[in-house]
Amino acid sequence: MNALAATSRNFRQAARLLGLDSKLEKSLLIPFREIKVECTIPKDDGTLASFVGFRVQHDNARGPMKGGIRYHPEVDPDEVNALAQLMTWKTAVAAVPYGGAKGGIGCSPDELSRSELERLTRVFTQKIHDLIGTHTDIPAPDMGTNAQTMAWIFDEYSKFHGHSPAVVTGKPIDLGGSLGRDAATGRGVLYATEALLAEYGKSISGSTFVIQGFGNVGSWAAQLIHEKGGKVIALGDVTGSIRNKAGLDIPALMKHRNEGGHMKNFHGGEVIDSSELLVHECDVLIPCALGGVLNRENAPDVKAKFVIEAANHPTDPEADEILTKKGVIVLPDIYANSGGVVVSYFEWVQNIQGFMWDEEKVNMELHKYMNSAFQHLKAMCKLHDCNLRMGAFTLGVNRVARATLLRGWEA
Ligand SMILES: NC(=O)C1=CN([C@@H]2O[C@H](COP(=O)(O)OP(=O)(O)OC[C@H]3O[C@@H](n4cnc5c(N)ncnc54)[C@H](OP(=O)(O)O)[C@@H]3O)[C@@H](O)[C@H]2O)C=CC1
Numbered sequence: 001m002n003a004l005a006a007t008s009r010n011f012r013q014a015a016r017l018l019g020l021d022s023k024l025e026k027s028l029l030i031p032f033r034e035i036k037v038e039c040t041i042p043k044d045d046g047t048l049a050s051f052v053g054f055r056v057q058h059d060n061a062r063g064p065m066k067g068g069i070r071y072h073p074e075v076d077p078d079e080v081n082a083l084a085q086l087m088t089w090k091t092a093v094a095a096v097p098y099g100g101a102k103g104g105i106g107c108s109p110d111e112l113s114r115s116e117l118e119r120l121t122r123v124f125t126q127k128i129h130d131l132i133g134t135h136t137d138i139p140a141p142d143m144g145t146n147a148q149t150m151a152w153i154f155d156e157y158s159k160f161h162g163h164s165p166a167v168v169t170g171k172p173i174d175l176g177g178s179l180g181r182d183a184a185t186g187r188g189v190l191y192a193t194e195a196l197l198a199e200y201g202k203s204i205s206g207s208t209f210v211i212q213g214f215g216n217v218g219s220w221a222a223q224l225i226h227e228k229g230g231k232v233i234a235l236g237d238v239t240g241s242i243r244n245k246a247g248l249d250i251p252a253l254m255k256h257r258n259e260g261g262h263m264k265n266f267h268g269g270e271v272i273d274s275s276e277l278l279v280h281e282c283d284v285l286i287p288c289a290l291g292g293v294l295n296r297e298n299a300p301d302v303k304a305k306f307v308i309e310a311a312n313h314p315t316d317p318e319a320d321e322i323l324t325k326k327g328v329i330v331l332p333d334i335y336a337n338s339g340g341v342v343v344s345y346f347e348w349v350q351n352i353q354g355f356m357w358d359e360e361k362v363n364m365e366l367h368k369y370m371n372s373a374f375q376h377l378k379a380m381c382k383l384h385d386c387n388l389r390m391g392a393f394t395l396g397v398n399r400v401a402r403a404t405l406l407r408g409w410e411a
């Protein structure tokens with residue numbers, strides 16, 4: 001089942017639990033707007049290259065649409081559609097005043113030079129600039145993009161619309177980015193994991209962790225868990241996977257990575273086959289890379305007691321069923337990785353106010369938002385006698401449905 005079919009299935013299940021009217025259910029599922037553009041750029045060698053870019057704007061009942069832009073070879077319209085829909089439910093779960101959107105360009109960022117990436121980002125922005133904006137749709141980083149990508153979008157957009165820092169979040173601090181945004185998704189993962197473990201009388205410091213992905217989300221999650229005394233015993237990225245039963249030295253691994261080293265050349269760990277990573281013995285498994293990595297093939301062998309979905313849609317529905325039957329507790333993406341969009345919201349607010357918060361305030365507010373969402377999520381689980389994923393979906397879908405009904409249907 002692809003990501004869109006799986007996300008829509010979860011939505012329909014939540015709509016049924018909530019007893020939503022069928023017309024409303026249908027209208028909430030259909031995206032507001034789907035944009036597909038061709039982006040042709042001159043490569044550094046003088047040849048031309050074309051890439052397809054997408055932006056799906058799913059829903060704006062609760063506010064401007066919000067969501068990241070992904071650069072990855074596997075970007076396709078159905079996946080972007082699913083990720084945009086997830087953003088609608090995620091912003092509602094987090095109680096930030098946004099709808100949902102997502103974008104992507106089918107490309108391999110590692111195979112493009114910095115100037116090719118800049119040209120591609122600027123051409124994409126030229127093609128979508130009149131459909132995004134501070135009060136319509138606000139992009140942010142996702143896989144394969146970063147603060148520099150956001151700086152180019154902000155600059156290109158501002159050529160058409162005047163100085164507009166709040167059109168994107170996740171910007172460099174020097175251009176109006178928020179302190180704490182770079183770490184925010186990983187920090188939110190830490191706060192969400194702490195809240196979940198506490199329900200079971202456990203804590204970060206007494207637990208072992210396996211993390212897939214060592215990019216923005218994975219590396220921050222690993223560092224913050226390590227700082228809190230958690231033992232990260234295995235970790236992997238595209239270049240390979242390693243383990244150390246005594247706990248990996250995460251600051252040393254960060255240094256190794258920042259100096260251009262590959263995972264498998266890190267001396268503080270033993271190389272393992274990447275297929276072993278997700279089924280490695282541990283208390284808590286945190287996928288922080290691609291979607292669909294937990295599936296019917298590997299789910300029966302998962303040994304973790306808790307899965308924290310830091311990636312978007314890492315667990316396909318078949319794996320979800322298998323894990324539930326095995327008694328594995330899965331903390332769903334639309335709550336677990338919402339720290340990124342929460343601090344994006346703080347960045348947008350700061351840009352509009354023209355006032356910068358200190359990092360302590362950002363982290364304190366993030367903690368409040370994550371804890372409050374967890375309490376509301378738990379209440380929905382109790383009300384509908386459902387698991388955490390359905391608790392999060394019913395919470396998000398109900399808030400969007402209420403906003404839609406309050407705004408009214410009459411033309
Ligand atoms: N950035 C954000 O604020 C948010 C991100 N997310 C989600 O978190 C996930 C990660 O995003 P982010 O950290 O920003 O992305 P990055 O591009 O910064 O990092 C992605 C990481 O995943 C690794 N990776 C890619 N493919 C594989 C694979 N097949 N096997 C193992 N590792 C792999 C990459 O390895 P390598 O470095 O070797 O290429 C890299 O370490 C995505 O699902 C994203 O949608 C969710 C909410 C917010």
Ligand SMILES: O=C(O)CCC(=O)C(=O)O
Binds near residue numbers: 066090141
């Ligand atoms: O920070 C944001 O606006 C969105 C981040 C994102 O794309 C996500 O949460 O999946």
